[in-house]
Amino acid sequence: MARIVAVLPGDGIGPEVTAAALRVLERVNQQESLQLDFIEALIGGAAIDACGDPLPPATEELCHQSTAVLLGAVGGPKWSDPANKVRPEQGLLRLRRAMGLFCNLRPVRTHPALQHASPLKSDLLAGVDILVVRELTGGIYFGRKERHADYAIDECRYETQEIQRVVRAAAALAMQRERRLTSVDKSNVLETSRLWREVVNSVCAEEFPELEVEHLLVDAAAMHLLSRPASFDVLVTENMFGDILTDEASMLAGSLGLLPSASLGEQASSPGGGTVGLYEPIHGSAPDIAGQGIANPCGTILSAAMMLRHSLNADAGAKRIESAVYAALDKGARTADISTATPLDTNAMTEAILAEL
Numbered sequence: 001m002a003r004i005v006a007v008l009p010g011d012g013i014g015p016e017v018t019a020a021a022l023r024v025l026e027r028v029n030q031q032e033s034l035q036l037d038f039i040e041a042l043i044g045g046a047a048i049d050a051c052g053d054p055l056p057p058a059t060e061e062l063c064h065q066s067t068a069v070l071l072g073a074v075g076g077p078k079w080s081d082p083a084n085k086v087r088p089e090q091g092l093l094r095l096r097r098a099m100g101l102f103c104n105l106r107p108v109r110t111h112p113a114l115q116h117a118s119p120l121k122s123d124l125l126a127g128v129d130i131l132v133v134r135e136l137t138g139g140i141y142f143g144r145k146e147r148h149a150d151y152a153i154d155e156c157r158y159e160t161q162e163i164q165r166v167v168r169a170a171a172a173l174a175m176q177r178e179r180r181l182t183s184v185d186k187s188n189v190l191e192t193s194r195l196w197r198e199v200v201n202s203v204c205a206e207e208f209p210e211l212e213v214e215h216l217l218v219d220a221a222a223m224h225l226l227s228r229p230a231s232f233d234v235l236v237t238e239n240m241f242g243d244i245l246t247d248e249a250s251m252l253a254g255s256l257g258l259l260p261s262a263s264l265g266e267q268a269s270s271p272g273g274g275t276v277g278l279y280e281p282i283h284g285s286a287p288d289i290a291g292q293g294i295a296n297p298c299g300t301i302l303s304a305a306m307m308l309r310h311s312l313n314a315d316a317g318a319k320r321i322e323s324a325v326y327a328a329l330d331k332g333a334r335t336a337d338i339s340t341a342t343p344l345d346t347n348a349m350t351e352a353i354l355a356e357l
Contacts, residue, residue, distance in 0.1 A: 002037040003312065006066040008059065011045040011088060012285025013295035014072020020297035020350040021070060021304045024321060027357050028308070032317040039066075043095070044074030044088035044285075054091025060098055063278075068311035069099075070304060071280035076287040097137055101263040101278055102162070103169045104134040105306070106246040108253055110229075113330050117254030117338040120226060128252050130232045131177065133170035134242025136263055138162045139192070141239050158192045158238065163199040169264070170236035171208040177233055182214045184221045184237035184245065196238060218245070225249055246282055255337040256283040257296025260303035262310055279307040293345045296335040298325055301353060324356035 007022065009015035022038060029036045041059040048054050054074070063069050074088040095101075110118070110128040118125055135158075143155030167183075174181040183200045185193035197215055204213045216224065218241045224231070225245065229252050237245065250256045265276040281299030289295060305321035308314040333352035336343040344352065 002035045003067040004062075004065060005036050005038050005307070006059075006062045006069040007038050007040045008043040008063075008069060008071045009040065009046070010043050010072040010074045010285065011076050012073050012287045012290040013283075014044075014074070014285055016072075016290070016293065016295050016346050017281060017297045017300040018070060018072040020346055021300040023350055024301050024324075024353060024357070025070075025304050027354060028317045028320055031320065031357070032314060034308075034312065034314055034317060036067075036312070043071070043091045045076055045079045047091060048079060048086055048088060052086070054086060054088050055094045055098075059091075060095065063095060063099060068276070068307045069095075069278040070300075070307060071278055072300065073280070073283065073285035075285045076290075078287075093141065096263060096278065097142075099276060099278060100137075100265040101276070102135065102137045103166050103264045104132075104136045104242065105173075105262045105264065105310075106132040106134065106242070106249075106259065106282055108132065108246070108249045108259060110252055111254075111326060111329060114254045114258070114338060119251055120229075124227075124229060125252060127230045128232075130229065130249060130252075131173060131234045132242060132246050132249065133166065133173065133234060133236040134246065135162065135166040135236075135238050137239075139239035156190070156192050156240075158195060160195065160199055163196055164203055167200050167203045167236060168207065170234055171204055171211055174211055174234035175208060179210055180212045180214070180233035181208075182216055182221070182232055182235045184216050184218050184235060184241055186218050186241075187215075188217060192238070200236070221245060222248060225252070250282065255296060256299070257281070257335065257337045258298050258302075259283075260299050260301075260306050262303070262306040264310060275310050277307065277311045279303040279311075293347060294336050294343070295346050296337050297346050297350055298329075298335075298353075301325055301350075320357060321353075324353045327356040328352040 009018045108130040110125040115122045140156040146153040187193040263278040305318040309318035
C-alpha cells in the first residue's frame, strides 16, 4: 500500500529545490521499494495568488492524510507590503499548529571538504556536530499581536507543558548522543525565560539525571557558537532564539543552503511508523536568485533524508541520501553559495548526487 508524501514547493527557489529533492527521493523510492506516492499542493504566496489563502483547505487536508510533508520555502517581496493582512508565512505557521508540530530539529555538522566555505578559522570547525532543538508553536511568533498608529504589540507567552514536551524531546535525543544538553534563554530579563529555566531544571533532574545540563543566556550562546562551536552537543531553546541561532550556526557549515530541518509532533503518530513531521531546508525563498537555476538543493535533499528516517521508518534510504550528498561534495561538486570557482547549477548538483546513488 502506497504511503502519501505531501510536497509543498511554495515560493521563490522552493519549487526548484523541491524538484531536486523529488528526483533523489524517486530514485531511493525505487532502490528501497518504499512505495511512496508524492502529491503536490499549494502553500504560501503561490496559494495566495491562486485562491487568496496561504494554507488552502485542500492543502491542509492533504497534509493530514499524508505520512510526511516536504516543504520548499514561503514568502517574498511580492507579498511583503505591510498593508497586506494575509502573508505567506501565515500558511506555514498555521500548518505547524494544525499538525501539532512543536519540535524543530536543526542539525549543524561541518564537513572537512567545506571548511573553506565558512568564515571561521578551520581549527574551530573540526568535530562540530550540533543538534539544535527549537520549540515551534509558542513564544512571540504565536502571541497576541496588535498594530496601532504609534505603537505595536507582540506578546511572548509560554506555558509549562509547552516547555516540558520540547525539553523532554531534546533530552531524549541528547541521551542518544553525548549526554550533554545546553539550554538557551534570556532569564536575566524575561519572565518566560525564567519559567523556561525552571522547567528545564525540573524535567532534567527528575527524568534525565544522567544528562550534563548547561544554561546559557542567548547573547552568550551566540558568541560561543562562533568561539567554541565544537563544545556543543544538543542545544534546546525557544522559538525566536532558535530561529536566529540556527541561521548563525549555518555559517559553521558554510552556507544556509546546506542545512536541513525536521518539524516533529508526538511520537508514533505517523502512518509510516515514525513521527508525524514536516521537512524543509532552513533557508528562505531567496527571491533574489529564484528562477535562475542556481540554488543549492542540498538542504532540501538532506531534509528528505530526515523525512525517511523520522517519519517513514526508512533509515537505510536516509543513509543512502546522506552518503550520496557527502560523496558528491567530497568529489568537488559545489553550487555558487559554497564556491566561486566553476560552480554547478541546481540541476548539475542534483545530477552529481544522483550519480552517487
